[in-house]
Amino acid sequence: xxxxxxxxxxxxxxxxxxxxxxxxxxxxxxxxxxxxxxxxxxxxxxxxxxxxxxxxxxxxxxxxxxxxxxxxxxxxxxxxxxxxxxxxxxxxxxxxxxxxxxxxxxxxxxxxxxxxxxxxxxxxxxxxxxxxxxxxxxxxxxxxxxxxxxxxxxxxxxxxxxxxxxxxxxxxxxxxxxxxxxxxxxxxxxxxxxxxxxxxxxxxxxxxxxxxxxxxxxxxxxxxxxxxxxxxxxxxxxxxxxxxxxxxxxxxxxxxxxxxxxxxxxxxxxxxxxxxxxxxxxxxxxxxxxxxxxxxxxxxxxxxxxxxxxxxxxxxxxxxxxxxxxxxxxxxx
Amino acid sequence: xxxxxxxxxxxxxxxxxxxxxxxxxxxxxxxxxxxxxxxxxxxxxxxxxxxxxxxxxxxxxxxxxxxxxxxxxxxxxxxxxxxxxxxxxxxxxx
Numbered sequence: 001x002x003x004x005x006x007x008x009x010x011x012x013x014x015x016x017x018x019x020x021x022x023x024x025x026x027x028x029x030x031x032x033x034x035x036x037x038x039x040x041x042x043x044x045x046x047x048x049x050x051x052x053x054x055x056x057x058x059x060x061x062x063x064x065x066x067x068x069x070x071x072x073x074x075x076x077x078x079x080x081x082x083x084x085x086x087x088x089x090x091x092x093x094x095x096x097x098x099x100x101x102x103x104x105x106x107x108x109x110x111x112x113x114x115x116x117x118x119x120x121x122x123x124x125x126x127x128x129x130x131x132x133x134x135x136x137x138x139x140x141x142x143x144x145x146x147x148x149x150x151x152x153x154x155x156x157x158x159x160x161x162x163x164x165x166x167x168x169x170x171x172x173x174x175x176x177x178x179x180x181x182x183x184x185x186x187x188x189x190x191x192x193x194x195x196x197x198x199x200x201x202x203x204x205x206x207x208x209x210x211x212x213x214x215x216x217x218x219x220x221x222x223x224x225x226x227x228x229x230x231x232x233x234x235x236x237x238x239x240x241x242x243x244x245x246x247x248x249x250x251x252x253x254x255x256x257x258x259x260x261x262x263x264x265x266x267x268x269x270x271x272x273x274x275x276x277x278x279x280x281x282x283x284x285x286x287x288x289x290x291x292x293x294x295x296x297x298x299x300x301x302x303x304x305x306x307x308x309x310x311x312x313x314x315x316x317x318x319x320x321x322x323x324x325x326x327x328x329x330x331x332x333x
Numbered sequence: 334x335x336x337x338x339x340x341x342x343x344x345x346x347x348x349x350x351x352x353x354x355x356x357x358x359x360x361x362x363x364x365x366x367x368x369x370x371x372x373x374x375x376x377x378x379x380x381x382x383x384x385x386x387x388x389x390x391x392x393x394x395x396x397x398x399x400x401x402x403x404x405x406x407x408x409x410x411x412x413x414x415x416x417x418x419x420x421x422x423x424x425x426x427x
Contacts, residue, residue, distance in 0.1 A: 230342035231377045233388025233419050242342060262388045263380070 029107045032067045033180040035059045037188040037308070040288065042275045047295040049304035053193075054288060054311045055185065058280065062103035063096070064313035069204050070100035072176035073165045074110055082163045088113045088134070090162040092144070092151035096236065096313055097167060098124070102131035113162065115151040117143055123319070167202050168246035174208035181205065182212025185308050191216070195298075195307040197258075197290040199225040199237040199283050203249040205310060210253050224254035225290040233262040236283040236312060258290045265289050269315065279315040287312070335363060335408045338415040346374040360391055361404045363414060378416060379404075390417045 025031060036056045044052040057065035077083040091101055092115040105112035112133045116124070119140035128135060136154070138147040155164035167173050185193055196213055198205050203224075210222035227234045230242035237260075240249070262282075269285025272278040291309040298305040334354040339347050347353050355370065357363035361383075368375035380386050384404065391398045391406075392415040398406040408414060 229377060230345070231340065231389075231418055232342075233386075239342075242345075263386070266387060 027107065028061050029071055029104065031061045032071045033060070033176075034184060037185070038276075038278075040272075040276050040278075040291075043271070043288070043292065044295060044307075047299035049302075050295040050298045050307065051305070052288075052291050052295055052307045052309070053189065054278070054284075054291075054309050055181065056311050058311055058314045062100045063317065064100060065205060065310060066096040066100035067103060068176040068180055069167060069170075069173040069202070070097065070104045071107075072179075073167065073170055073172040074101075074104045074108060076172040076175075077163055077165060078108070078110070083110055086111065087160070088162050090115070090151055090155055090164050091167075092116070092138075092147040095124075096317070098133075099127050099131075102128045102133045105133065106131045113154075115147045115154070117147050167204070168244075169248060171248065173202055173204035174211070174248055177205050177208025178212045179208075181310075182209040182216075185209065186213065186216050189306055189308065192306045193220060193308050194305045195221045195223065195291075195294050197223045197225060197287060197294055197307060197309040199234070199260075199286050199290070199310075199312075200240060200249070201236050201238055201283070203238075203246050207248055207250060207253055214253075221256075221294075222254050223290055223294060224257045225260050225286050226257055227286075228259040228261045234260065234265050234282050234286050235318070236281070237286060258293055260286045260289060268292065273315065278311060280311045281313045281315050281318055284311040284313065334410065335412045335414055337363065337367065338413065340417055342418070343374060343377060343416065346371040346377075357408050359404070359408060360385075360393065360398055360406045360414070363408055364404075388419045390419050391415070392417065 022034070036059055037053050038056055040052045040054055044050055060067035062070070074083060074089065083089060088111045089101055089105055090113045091098065098114045098116070101112050101114065104110070112131075113136060114128055114133050115136045115138055117140050118137040125135065136150065138150040142149070151164065155162045185196070193213065196210060198209065200206055206222070206224050213220040213222065225237070227237050227239045230239045232239060265282050265286030267285070268289035269280060269282050272280055272285060272288060287309040291307045294307050295305065334356050337353050337355060339351060339353060344350065353367070353370065355363055355366040357366045364375055364378055378386060378389055385391055385398070393401065393406055393408055393412050398404070
């Protein structure tokens with residue numbers, strides 16, 4: 001005979017959450033996407049009638065928003081026959097995309113080769129190595145450009161061995177957000193979303209999510225966030241006027257661009273940790289800073305709104321050893 | 334004259350030069366000397382209060398000036414000074 005539950009554990013007394021827990025899945029890649037949406041209720045409290053929500057992309061199994069694009073890129077490449085039969089996925093990043101490819105490669109049984117400068121931090125090397133990735137080191141004196149050149153050279157010389165997906169020009173990148181992020185935001189806000197804000201890197205998140213949201217309701221206002229200057233500290237974001245513009249970028253998609261100072265993005269990231277208990281990276285800080293600017297404008301105009309933005313990854317991804325940088329400063333890029 | 338290594342995004346101020354030489358006794362003087370020779374570059378490196386921006390790393394030789402005397406770190410005649418944005422490797426720009 002079961003002992004009766006203590007009165008404070010009786011089911012009828014538990015404050016059960018409104019949302020059902022997600023069902024069990026058969027594979028880790030089924031956990032990519034469908035990320036939680038959280039209201040930034042302490043940050044939006046100062047804006048009458050405006051709600052700010054953030055999509056928790058750090059909840060993806062590889063730890064960042066890049067899981068979505070990486071999974072879609074690999075799946076589409078497999079469907080076309082560009083990957084499979086032992087052909088290796090090759091790219092030249094040690095950042096979130098590299099980790100996402102490493103994760104997806106392990107999940108789908110696709111071998112992955114990443115080229116990175118020999119001087120990238122130990123944590124970056126270790127994360128990708130744990131997933132079983134082959135790492136090719138490029139000349140540390142040539143920085144990330146050297147890694148890109150070596151990856152392109154390898155892909156050109158050994159086309160049968162390597163598939164080089166080029167996320168900047170790959171439609172699967174923004175399609176992941178068109179079929180995922182945008183649909184989820186619409187559903188999670190029950191169609192109430194009025195504004196979407198996100199930073200530009202490959203521009204995949206902006207392109208795919210905005211196109212989907214505008215397909216639901218063309219009045220949804222989409223704002224791109226770019227670093228204010230070419231010389232900035234918002235890792236993952238691109239200052240397009242001084243960069244090679246990603247071929248997937250269509251400048252007619254965003255309704256406006258906010259030029260974000262690095263300090264405003266960093267300060268907002270710190271505020272997120274302290275006020276909302278969300279310890280996220282600097283690109284997330286820039287995204288929320290952009291959302292706060294939109295919210296302030298709405299409140300000043302006396303208009304209500306539901307503003308949605310993206311939390312790309314966690315802040316602890318950016319704890320790095322400074323040792324190599326201190327000794328070889330200019331090549332640590 | 335100290336040699337200053339200029340990061341790619343700031344070379345628009347130096348006419349594309351990767352290194353420039355300036356005469357300065359401290360990092361603070363070096364930033365002012367850079368501004369005189371290459372107007373507009375200073376506000377990228379220091380904020381309104383005159384402090385080095387938080388996302389900017391300045392190295393005198395191999396040493397980060399945060400571990401020395403900050404903006405008052407002395408700069409020798411033959412020192413190489415590097416100005417580097419604090420972004421980790423692997424941005425993967427196309």
